Amino acid sequence: MAIKLKQNSFFENVYLIVRDIPFGQVVTYGQIANLLGSPHMARQVGWAMNDCPLDLAWYRVVGARGRILTYSFGYEKGDCTQRYLLEQEGVSFIGKMVDMKKHQISL
């Protein structure tokens, strides 16, 4: 995915990337961080998602192994909502985790 990184804060760049996630695909925080230039900023990515706009496909962003992390954040509907939305897009799950083999975006 070709993304134009602006001079904005990391948050803005994160949002740009998340917006570019295609239908039925998922991406890890680490991948986003990598696209931003450093593989160690996964945390900041997650933090950015904390303030994610509603138009963002935040549910397409999952943990390193496709694990749902929203529950840690105390999301009330949390993992249930995210999993439901992903399943609506045809994303298959293995236990509590997304089937990364099929749905993770290759860089």
Next chain:
DNA sequence: GACTTGACTAGAC
């Protein structure tokens, strides 16, 4: 400018 806060991650147990 130092200190705290995370929707993270990889590795160890």
Next chain:
DNA sequence: AGTCTAGCCAAGT
């Protein structure tokens, strides 16, 4: 397969 730990870095106070 689940839990714990240390390392990492931008933003907010």
